[in-house]
Amino acid sequence: MRGEPQPSPYRPDTPIERIADWIADPVAAADFPQTILRFRNDRWDKAVGLDEMSETEWIGHFGRFQALPENLPQPLALRYHGHQFRNYNPDIGDGRGFLFAQMRDGADRLLDLGTKGSGQTPYSRFGDGRLTLKGAVREILATEMLEALGVNTSKTFSVIETGEQLDRNDEPSPTRSAVMVRLSHGHIRIGSFQRLAALGETENLAALVGYALAQYPGPPPPEDAPERDLPPVRLLHLVVERMADLAASYVSAGFVHGVLNTDNMNVSGESFDYGPWRWLPSWQPGFTAAYFDHSGLYAFGRQAEAIHWNCAQLAIALRPICEAPPLVAALERFPDLFTANVARRFAWRLGCTRASTEQAEALVGPAEEALSQSEMQPDALFFAARTGTLPAGKATDAFAELVADCPWPDNGHAYWSDSEPQSMLIEEVEAIWAAIDRDDDWSPLNAKVAALRRMGEAHGPAPIPAGHPA
Secondary structure, three states: OOOOOOOOOOOEOOHHHHOHHHHEEEOOOOOOOOOEEEEEOOOOOHHHOOOOOOHHHHHHHHOOOOOOOOOOOOOEEEEOOEEEOOEEEOOOEOOOOOEEEEEEOOOOOEEEEEEEOOOOOOOOOOOOOOEEHHHHHHHHHHHHHHHHOOOOEOEEEEEEEEEEEEOOOOOOOOEEEEEEEEEEOOOOEHHHHHHHHHOOOHHHHHHHHHHHHHHOOOOOOOOOOOOOOOHHHHHHHHHHHHHHHHHHHHHHHOEEOOOOOHHHOEOOOOEOOOOOOEEOOOOOOOOOOOOOOOOOOOOHHHHHHHHHHHHHHHHHHHHHHOOHHHHHHHHOOHHHHHHHHHHHHHHHHOOOOOOOHHHHHHHHHHHHHHHHHHOOOHHHHHHHHHHOOOOOOHHHHHHHHHHHOOOOOOOOOHHHHOOOOOOOOHHHHHHHHHHHHHHOOOHHHHHHHHHHHHHHHHHOOOOOOOOOOO
8 A cells, every 4th residue: 555654743954054145045925915725735744744733823834934943034035047948048046936944754854845826036037926726726636646656746735825816828817826835855956057057156066966965865876887976976877867767757657747947857856846737648659738839849758858858958067067978977877767767667557566677678568559559548548457457459458468467466455446547637627627716616626636645545655766765
């Protein structure tokens, strides 16, 4: 069964303060006309010791942003640059969010509480710094679905409706507003390094490498990796391992992030910042999530390429403090790591958690052929394969035989007796939002979150993310 987040006492720790002078700006949250609690993550609040808060206390901290005890005295808007659809932009940073608090969990892992929609900052440019309530609801759904499917993702921690009316080009307006808080393992992005490199701040660049290695530790590079003890080399190896696994997890989940810019890539390897995301209606490599992605740069089948390209931008940013050859050697590991992690994650979705490497790898080609030939929605095909209910067909028959030979599949959870699997197609997302928007009915959202968590339980403990301590 999938393990619940382990309870931990509240343990504030703010290492970001040691580098805040050159990576962040103190800011204040907007003063919202209302603060109505709409979502509280009752799985993850206990993991950081905040589960005993009353609703009034919760709103005070995550709607009014009163500082948590012994934590950051003032929110910090982080500075970064980034490639946005491969166009370099030096005029970005936390424009509608900030880092609010840092703490340790029971495994001594650093976790951040960051916001979205908390008001304007020095990096808002012409934006209002706000978030639509629909955007917050969509992020709840994305993070809950991804977590259930084993993806290393940020967690939607809190959503509070703020009583403002917003005008947006891509939503019927005026529309309702919200402020959201994410729980994640860090907010240091590839774009954070790009900014320091662009400004020639080499001492700070080296210091940020040290921060990332200390706060997001992982295994050492391979024994034969050149210059494997150099801090920039160690970091790039970790990021490549994490990003290759992240790309693989998107494949196995049938997920399209939509905006894989370098400012949306955390060096912790954790997926976050869900805007125009989609789940595949069928196995379509060219399927895109963002209506403005006219060239298909971030299409489903190109996400690994995009993430690998982003890793290369980190390598370029590290060049002022490291020679190129050992960085290139780290980048060259990406394709093989991606392939291995796709196999590992496909096997997990099929319940073949005890499959050998060879058995897992043998599943991938037939699985993709069955997905392509059957034109089934990916969640439906994985569910049917695991429950022995695949429709007849040349490709599906061959795949079914392989799955039947898979060692020790665990189908003991009642979920596997359901008539159909959970999914997250856009029509269902719109129906959940319509109930909220039209009738202020939150029951479909709450029911969906409960159903997704049940699906997560059925799948069992998620694969350990690559590039992190076992």
